[in-house]
Amino acid sequence: MVEEESAISLNFSILQDFFDCAYRFKLSMFYGFVQPIAAAMGYGNAVHNIVRNIHKKYLDGESLTSEEVQSIVEETFFLPYANSKMEQNMLASAKKSVDSYFQKNKEDFKNIEMAEADIELDMGDGIKVNGRIDLVKRREISGEEKITIVDFKTADRDVTECLEAEQLRIYALGYQELTGKSADYLEILNLDNAESDRVRVTEGLTETIAQDIRNAAKNIRANKLDKKCSKEKCSTCYLNYLCLSKEEKKTYVE
Numbered sequence: 001m002v003e004e005e006s007a008i009s010l011n012f013s014i015l016q017d018f019f020d021c022a023y024r025f026k027l028s029m030f031y032g033f034v035q036p037i038a039a040a041m042g043y044g045n046a047v048h049n050i051v052r053n054i055h056k057k058y059l060d061g062e063s064l065t066s067e068e069v070q071s072i073v074e075e076t077f078f079l080p081y082a083n084s085k086m087e088q089n090m091l092a093s094a095k096k097s098v099d100s101y102f103q104k105n106k107e108d109f110k111n112i113e114m115a116e117a118d119i120e121l122d123m124g125d126g127i128k129v130n131g132r133i134d135l136v137k138r139r140e141i142s143g144e145e146k147i148t149i150v151d152f153k154t155a156d157r158d159v160t161e162c163l164e165a166e167q168l169r170i171y172a173l174g175y176q177e178l179t180g181k182s183a184d185y186l187e188i189l190n191l192d193n194a195e196s197d198r199v200r201v202t203e204g205l206t207e208t209i210a211q212d213i214r215n216a217a218k219n220i221r222a223n224k225l226d227k228k229c230s231k232e233k234c235s236t237c238y239l240n241y242l243c244l245s246k247e248e249k250k251t252y253v254e
């Protein structure tokens with residue numbers, strides 16, 4: 001008799017946590033050591049919600065003036081953990097970032113194919129993955145129409161570093177599952193500093209990420225969640241005080 005595997009439901013950010021460091025994934029998902037709440041928490045989400053509301057208007061065939069965009073920022077912006085002074089400062093940053101994004105991209109909004117698209121992937125063997133793609137747009141490159149999946153970041157995230165993240169590749173797989181078409185480019189756009197970078201979707205990329213997801217599910221089921229130590233990851237990890245031995249702290253943090 002073939003024993004059935006237990007169902008496992010993952011999402012894009014859970015998987016990114018797993019790929020970053022499987023042991024951190026274990027400490028947060030299995031034992032509840034989640035990231036401590038910071039006053040500025042929610043800023044990224046708030047700005048994402050604002051640009052989503054702008055994109056949706058264009059998808060519905062409407063267009064917006066700069067003043068209407070500023071009203072959307074004011075109506076949508078919400079920071080649950082900040083005091084009012086901090087909230088006002090961050091609202092001012094959000095207004096500036098969104099205005100600069102709007103001015104730079106408004107002519108291109110007619111080319112939006114999807115905004116905040118929900119994806120559910122059935123990977124077989126009881127593995128489901130869900131998540132949301134920020135934006136998909138058509139773009140003419142060298143006379144040909146190309147599909148670009150855009151992921152928004154905020155704050156001091158390095159766009160080139162984010163391009164390396166598996167999460168972005170999962171989007172390519174998600175888009176393919178949803179539409180039956182292949183995306184051509186994956187792009188990261190930092191809304192706070194307007195920096196962006198993109199990579200081409202290479203042949204075999206979606207098959208590779210599908211295999212990575214299956215391997216991740218296999219390791220999670222088997223509780224094979226090992227530390228992935230490196231100076232870069234551990235020195236900024238909010239769980240390094242709990243996770244690392246004295247020797248490891250000397251090597252990766254001090």
Ligand code: SF4
Pocket residue numbers: 021022023024227228229230233234237238239240243244
């Ligand atoms: S300190 Fe390093 S090894 Fe430990 S959970 Fe964090 S990233 Fe992983």
